[in-house]
Amino acid sequence: MLINKNNIQLTHSSDYEELSLKDESEVIFSFIIEASSPQKAKQALLAFDFDSFNIDEKKTGVYRADNPKISYFRYLETEKYLNIFDIRITPPRGCKKFKYKIIPWGNELVKEIRQLKITQLSSNDRPKRKVILKVDDLRFDESFSKFSRVIEICNEFKIPASIGVIGNTLENASKYQIEFIKNQLGENNIEIWHHSWSHKDLTLIPRYEIENEVTKTLDAFKKIFDQNLTIFGAPFNKVNDNVIEVAKSHNLDIIFETDFPRNITPELNKNGDGQPNLLAFIERFERTKDQEISQVQIHPGRWDDRGYNEFRSCIAYMIGAEINFTTVNNINQTE
Ligand SMILES: [Zn+2]
Structure with a gap:
């Protein structure tokens, strides 16, 4: 799956996107991020705001479909001004689709984000725990x-x-x-x-x-x-x-x-x-x-x-x- 979104403006108020999972996949979000200075690039954060996970309840018995909001913060380490990032997300087991949005954390640090693509790895592709x-x-x-x-x-x-x-x-x-x-x-x-x-x-x-x-x-x-x-x-x-x-x-x-x-x-x-x-x-x-x-x-x-x-x-x-x-x-x- 490839999503091209050049120069997207990501804010707190932007809409949630829905992503359906092919399998019990790991999802890799790839970005190009440009910060306002090299120092600031080092501090740039992206927040993943997951609105809901759709879980097959029978399979786990633990998660609920209306899981409350969960945010994952990922610290992006780079010396560079402009860099490509892969962020891996492993949804809860049994998850079939989820809604998410990505927010640059500390807006003044991030000048521009380009979302390059979303790759789904099936459970066969990833090493077993x-x-x-x-x-x-x-x-x-x-x-x-x-x-x-x-x-x-x-x-x-x-x-x-x-x-x-x-x-x-x-x-x-x-x-x-x-x-x-x-x-x-x-x-x-x-x-x-x-x-x-x-x-x-x-x-x-x-x-x-x-x-x-x-x-x-x-x-x-x-x-x-x-x-x-x-x-x-x-x-x-x-x-x-x-x-x-x-x-x-x-x-x-x-x-x-x-x-x-x-x-x-x-x-x-x-x-x-x-x-x-x-x-x-x-x-x-x-x-x-x-x-x-x-x-x-x-x-x-x-x-x-x-x-x-x-x-x-x-x-x-x-x-x-x-x-x-x-x-x-x-x-x-x-x-
Ligand atoms: Zn002992």
Whole structure:
């Protein structure tokens, strides 16, 4: 689709345009923008004012057709006076058409905008969103079954998971627990990462203690599973320079907090009970749909039966959204 609109005057009062989507497309708006000076070009903003999204409600159950106004502001970075911009918009899933208008934000900065074209990329053209299912706080104690239950669900859906072990229970692991994990490591794309020895906040302890927290888990894991841990995730997602340096010095080359810093959780933690919740998850997941790689972080140690049911629904939702489930090791190998 090509729209030529030379020298259009865009203002707050201009009319909304309607765009029908061929598919669940990503839409690229291309512009030439001329600013009143090079400095001002750097500050130029365009606002997308979406009046309404027309959503297939059955498909999502979340969005309403009369979605209130949403504005997306995009900062246009350029040193130049005159430049071409591509602005990508990903409408909500299930959206069939939307009404929009584009407003130069701070009219005095933008001298002229020419809308060159609108390109729609179908879902086949764009890369699939990758998700690492990050499972926190595996312990080899009476809570183990809460984790084996999650792993069984992952196996059933044929998706991988990335599981963080707290080291100080490794020595108490039963034969059954060790065998269970060993089988998973071999066949099912389950990876284990280092989640400290005792789950202390590592940013509050001296460096020699961090050193202990790191080496003790490395040694215990190696002894039982005959593998070196290579991925690290800090308790409470809290790191400082000391933590990063110590981890790297022990060949923990990937650190969740620095390599994949943003996570989404399906759990209702604040003012909630820590159980996964499908609707809250969908809302968070869709809000972060521009992330190329997301970690979905869960703490099954806190769940009851309800939690597992909602978790299943969250997984089913992501599968429906054609997510590419992956692991840290898979990402590392393909890069
Ligand atoms: Zn933790």
